[in-house]
Amino acid sequence: MHSLIRSAACIIVSLLTTAAHAKQVSVHDPVMAKEGNTFYLFSTGPGITFYSSPDMRNWKEEGRVFPGEPAWAKKAAPSFNDHIWAPDIYFHDGKYYLYYSVSGFGKNTSGIGVTTNATLNPRAANYQWQDQGMVLQSIPGRDNWNAIDPNIVDDSSGTPWMSFGSFWSGIKMVKLDASRTRLAEPQAWHTIAQRTRPAGVPEEEAGPAEIEAPHILKKNGYYYLFVSWGLCCKKEASTYHVVMGRSKQVTGPYLDRTGKDMAKGGGSLLIDGNAQWKGVGHNSAYTIDGKDLLVMHAYETTDNYLQKLKILDIKWDKDGWPTVDPQDLNRYQSKQQ
Numbered sequence: 001m002h003s004l005i006r007s008a009a010c011i012i013v014s015l016l017t018t019a020a021h022a023k024q025v026s027v028h029d030p031v032m033a034k035e036g037n038t039f040y041l042f043s044t045g046p047g048i049t050f051y052s053s054p055d056m057r058n059w060k061e062e063g064r065v066f067p068g069e070p071a072w073a074k075k076a077a078p079s080f081n082d083h084i085w086a087p088d089i090y091f092h093d094g095k096y097y098l099y100y101s102v103s104g105f106g107k108n109t110s111g112i113g114v115t116t117n118a119t120l121n122p123r124a125a126n127y128q129w130q131d132q133g134m135v136l137q138s139i140p141g142r143d144n145w146n147a148i149d150p151n152i153v154d155d156s157s158g159t160p161w162m163s164f165g166s167f168w169s170g171i172k173m174v175k176l177d178a179s180r181t182r183l184a185e186p187q188a189w190h191t192i193a194q195r196t197r198p199a200g201v202p203e204e205e206a207g208p209a210e211i212e213a214p215h216i217l218k219k220n221g222y223y224y225l226f227v228s229w230g231l232c233c234k235k236e237a238s239t240y241h242v243v244m245g246r247s248k249q250v251t252g253p254y255l256d257r258t259g260k261d262m263a264k265g266g267g268s269l270l271i272d273g274n275a276q277w278k279g280v281g282h283n284s285a286y287t288i289d290g291k292d293l294l295v296m297h298a299y300e301t302t303d304n305y306l307q308k309l310k311i312l313d314i315k316w317d318k319d320g321w322p323t324v325d326p327q328d329l330n331r332y333q334s335k336q337q
Helices: 002-020
Strands: 031-035 038-043 049-053 058-064 083-092 095-103 110-117 130-138 151-154 160-164 171-175 189-193 211-219 222-229 241-247 268-271 277-288 291-300 306-313
Touching: 031 083, 031 277, 031 291, 038 083, 083 151, 095 151, 130 160, 151 211, 160 211, 171 211, 189 211, 189 222, 222 277, 277 306
Parallel strands: 211 277, 241 277
Antiparallel strands: 031 038, 038 049, 049 058, 083 095, 095 110, 110 130, 151 160, 160 171, 171 189, 211 222, 222 241, 241 268, 277 291, 291 306
16 A cells, blocks of 8 residues: 555656646747737747747747748858847738847847738748848948847838847837838937946947847827846846836837936836846837737746746736736646647
């Protein structure tokens, strides 16, 4: 009898251990869209990694968007190694636009491109990504900004704007033309978020003023700007966290809870890492089916700091600011099929 009890206990422990270590979706810089009844997730990875899901928890890996590499990638970033960074998915007038970036790590030898498709369903007859080429390029010695981490938002008149950027002189915003594949002329540029860059840091260096990954959510008469401060990709030393501000105008100024301009170092904390989860950040944010959602990655301490997908509910406080429950980092568990 005792041996049977011990055997049963061992089986239970084994099942619990297997469940605890079921394969979760491992992504960096996730963005999401819903087409029909299916959710699609795109992330940094070889050729842009993407997944599909019926419920935002069970995800099927669908492969890569680019079977090869973008034709222009090596010219813009000679050290490009097939990893395409930080995509953004955007829908307009019956067409999906997938913006993406190529870069050398720690350099502003970078470019942002866009590819388009009539559908996100890889099994649809009309599924075909058509690369529209480079939208924007940053060149060391010429530009003190970095052309990565694009995000597209339409203003109240329907004009598209692209925010982007990392380190250097912060987060920029530039107007796109009606095609949404090129800059509008005459060009309209703005700095919407920045951190103080220490004096004496050479312009060609990224510097310690860590800011990147802008994403803008339109809600309740405001544009809410989320950015990530700190360092990603450093395992236990990762300090990534999400800060925010808001503006009545798409071009800013984006003010934090205290009224400080994000272009002058402002930013109110939305979510930080904890003992279980490090490197929390590079988020996107959406209103889908009446729910507001924060999508991001976080590094799990007990799994050698492997990056995992996190989708958290956004609530709103009495002053109209978004809030999330840090306990949802533990509650949300994706499952890769």
